[in-house]
Amino acid sequence: MELLKKTVGEIRPLDKSAMEAARNRIDSLIKPQGSLGKLEELSVQLCGITSKMHPGMGKKAVLVMAADNGVCEEGVASAPQIVTTVQASNIADGITGVGPIAKQAGAEMVVVDVGMAVPTKNPKVLSKSIMNGTSNMAKMPAMTRAQAIKAIEVGIETANDQIGKGVGAIATGEMGIGNTTTSTAVLSVMAGIDPYEITGIGANLPLEKVKGKAYTIKKAIELNRPDRNDPLDVLSKVGGLDIAAMAGIMLACAAKRIPVIIDGYISTVAAIIASEIEPLVKGYMVPSHSSFEKGAAAASRYLGLSPMLNMELRLGEGSGAAMMFNIMECAIAINRDMITFEEGGIDVV
Template identity: 55%
Template sequence: MDLLKQTISKIGELDKEAMAKAKERVDNLIKPPGSLGRLEEIVIQLAGITGELYPKVDKKVVIVMAADHGVFEEGVVVFPQEVTEIQTRNMARGVTGVCALAKQARADVVPVDIGVKVDIDEIGIISRKVKYGTDNMAKGPAMSREEAIKSLEVGIQVAEEQIKKGKNILATGEMGICNTTPSAAIVSVIGGYDPFEVTGIGANFPVERLEHKAGVVKRAIEINNPNPKDGIDVLAKVGGLEIGGMAGVMLAGAANRVPVVIDGFISLAAALIACTIEPKTKNFLIPSHASKEKGAVYAAEFLGLKPMLYMDMRLGEGTGAVLALNLIEAATYMNNEMITFAEAGIPV
């Protein structure tokens, strides 16, 4: 708990002076003001995060949190639970979707076993297991409050280890069969939405069985009665260990003034947890893509985050976040490589 408290206490505001200077420079680059749209917004936000007029995001990493879920036993997914272990191992081998896209983006992939139901002895996987999967949230709390805090602190620790290695931008990813179910519960509780509004098909769950899945989410919320104003309580009662880990990464990024790129639905659920714990965290988050998963649009709207990519993606793993790394770095190239009207000798 001490690490979590210390991290929260370090989260401040964006550097308004740096943002004003960055906006002045961007507005005076040799182009019509505003003509590069979101790229301009991104570099101004990066200046506010880092306090630098010429921020860099060339040392990239996607941290992939992996964990299992007890609610699997409620029949809310079509894939076997063993897929979590298999795909976590494949992360270390560099052969998953996020690994392929990360190679193109020149980003490291750091898989973390924070709660897979079996032990994984694989080179390249960081073992920080809080427990062997969550308990079934449809019958009681997914985890204890202490375990929820521990999952947050694992995320903080892993993120800070990467920052100490020189990483200047973080992306969040996850692996956990049926984790759209706790994510829907989190969005429903914190956002105040009906579970039937925000529960989607996840990994190709049959549409005709969606009512059952949403019913499980509804029952979990009713049984556990999480406090929507207490992010730790929501995480403990209807969340997931990998969701807590990603929320911890976000808190650590904000505390260390390092931008964090969030992925799709599961990452947005983690962002809801992080921003409920400390609302200023939101300023340090950069949304990536509009996940096709049903509840993502509700979560993004509630957070006030506007995705930059519309690719009809819903894989997770951090794939959308890694794609967005390219555009975020492009924004810094715009800022660093373009000249101003004055430098071009053009009076304005």
């Protein structure tokens, strides 16, 4: 708990003076004002995060948190839990969806076992397991409050380690069979939305089983009665270890004043938890893409951040977030390399 408290206590607002200076420069660049849309807003945000007019991203990393969910006992997922173990290893080897995207962006892949049911023997997967998967939330709380906090701190520790190695931008990712179920449960509680309205197919769950998945989520919420005003209570009762660890990554990035890229549905739910713990963390978040998962739009609306891309992705793993590294480089480049009207000798009325 001490690491979490320390990290939250270090989070400060974005640098408004740096943002104002960046906005003034961007508005005077040799283009119509606002013509580069969200790229301009991102450029200003990065200046506010780093307190630099021309920030550099430094090294890049995709941090993938892998964990299993006991609620899979209820038949809410189409794949067996061993897939979490297999895919965590494959992600670490760079041969799943996120691998080529991260490689193209020049980003390091870091995979952490924060709570898989079956640990992998792949040495590339960092072992920081809290427990061998959560308990079945349809029968009892998914984990204890202490375990939820420890999982958050695993995320903080992992991010801090990468930042200490010179990483200046982090993308969040996850791997865990059943984690659209836990994400939907958390979102349902936090946003006050009926599970039947936001429950989707996840990793290709047959449509005829989606109602049963929603029923399981509703049952878990009614059984555990999580306190919407206490994000740690919600996380521990109906959340997942991967969600907790990603929330920790986001808090750590904000504390160290570097941008953190939010991936799709599950990452956005983790962002909700992080922002409920400390609202200032939202200023450091870069939302990447609009996930095609059913509850994703509601999650983004509740978080209050609009994703920059809409490519109908729903893979997870940090695959959409990894695409944002290149876009962030573009946002930095326009402010750094474009000239202003004044510098071009052009008078503008």
